[in-house]
Amino acid sequence: MNANVLDKATAPSAGQAATAAPEDPKLVKQAQSGNLEAYDELIRRYQERIYATIYHMTSNHEDANDLAQETFIKAFQALKSFKGDSSFFTWVYRIAVNKTINFLKQRKNKTHMSLNDLDFNAEHDPDLVALVSDKTPRRDVSLIELQEKLNGAMQKLSEIHRLVVTLHDVQGLSHEDISKIMGCNTGTVRSRLFYARQQLQAYLSDYLK
Amino acid sequence: MSPPPEEFDRVKKLLALKRHEPPPPGYFNHFSDKIIARIEAEGLSAQISWWQRLFPDLDAKPVLACAYGLVIMGLLAIGVGVSQSLDTDETTAPNLGQPWFAQAPASDAVLPASMPVVQASLTGQTNPASSANPVISGAPSFLFDVNRLKYEVERVKGDLR
Numbered sequence A: 001m002n003a004n005v006l007d008k009a010t011a012p013s014a015g016q017a018a019t020a021a022p023e024d025p026k027l028v029k030q031a032q033s034g035n036l037e038a039y040d041e042l043i044r045r046y047q048e049r050i051y052a053t054i055y056h057m058t059s060n061h062e063d064a065n066d067l068a069q070e071t072f073i074k075a076f077q078a079l080k081s082f083k084g085d086s087s088f089f090t091w092v093y094r095i096a097v098n099k100t101i102n103f104l105k106q107r108k109n110k111t112h113m114s115l116n117d118l119d120f121n122a123e124h125d126p127d128l129v130a131l132v133s134d135k136t137p138r139r140d141v142s143l144i145e146l147q148e149k150l151n152g153a154m155q156k157l158s159e160i161h162r163l164v165v166t167l168h169d170v171q172g173l174s175h176e177d178i179s180k181i182m183g184c185n186t187g188t189v190r191s192r193l194f195y196a197r198q199q200l201q202a203y204l205s206d207y208l209k
Numbered sequence B: 001m002s003p004p005p006e007e008f009d010r011v012k013k014l015l016a017l018k019r020h021e022p023p024p025p026g027y028f029n030h031f032s033d034k035i036i037a038r039i040e041a042e043g044l045s046a047q048i049s050w051w052q053r054l055f056p057d058l059d060a061k062p063v064l065a066c067a068y069g070l071v072i073m074g075l076l077a078i079g080v081g082v083s084q085s086l087d088t089d090e091t092t093a094p095n096l097g098q099p100w101f102a103q104a105p106a107s108d109a110v111l112p113a114s115m116p117v118v119q120a121s122l123t124g125q126t127n128p129a130s131s132a133n134p135v136i137s138g139a140p141s142f143l144f145d146v147n148r149l150k151y152e153v154e155r156v157k158g159d160l161r
Helices: A024-032 A036-058 A061-077 A088-106 A120-124 A126-131 A143-156 A159-170 A175-182 A186-203 B005-020 B027-041 B050-054 B062-092 B116-123 B146-160
Strands: none
Touching: A024 A036, A024 A088, A036 A061, A036 A088, A036 A159, A036 B027, A061 A088, A061 B027, A088 A159, A088 A175, A143 A159, A143 A186, A143 B005, A159 A175, A159 A186, A159 B005, A175 A186, A186 B005
């Protein structure tokens, strides 16, 4: 399959700054004419980032799986209306974000976390090691407990504030990209980001002193 | 009032922990395959019409659609013009466009003496066929004349000898 040509190593992963690939417009045109191989390649390019965004918003793997699949199906259905005014990456992100926010509004107060396991590298991240070092008031805290506390604090944020923190501080998107995805100006993005961090700091004060 | 920058630094460092929450191993191996399978199962790919497959740019670029339309109209106009001019030429030059078998034989064609009937039919052909005076209606005796056909066969045989 043509999609297998995509080198896994070159596919941007979650946490990397998002940039639209230059081949995207060609692939989009092919997909618009019904070429499923081209669409398969587009999915492979953005699957990890779309999944990660939804996962960090929902803190639930199963929900993230369902919503990520629905996002790409919805995107294929709406591909005919994609005029190329924005990048495909921004456009598909917007679909994912809208779907996730709608889902979270329906699921209000029914939060059930289903967290993914931390990877091996987490234990070797110097910043994270520092957080659970003897300088931290909660010396007995483990990374897994910290993960649960962090996700719990994230769930206390409003959807909009959780989204802006996820896109900027977790996924590494620029203010400009976030403003395009959220349909607001960069000033609004900055102020929401500031407020969200303030809230998180308050919720996690025990772990941040 | 803004908190000290180092406070946000710690929040940001803590948020980096979320980057270490990958999905189960191998999760993305068949992720796109599942979506493509769902698209095919739900018949979403078949909703694209044949002209959208041929001209995927038409929806996105109306100017291109207009250009295609103009080209097709132009070709039609040229086709109509050419066919009309051909008709006009045929009326002014009756022999143009006639099938070979509708044309009168050359005057020096040697007719066998054993075919007087054929000679008579040839001399009677005074009205050459044209689009205004079609072969079928104008010279029915030629097209369906058995004697004439016999003559043609004999003439070809003679040429071959």
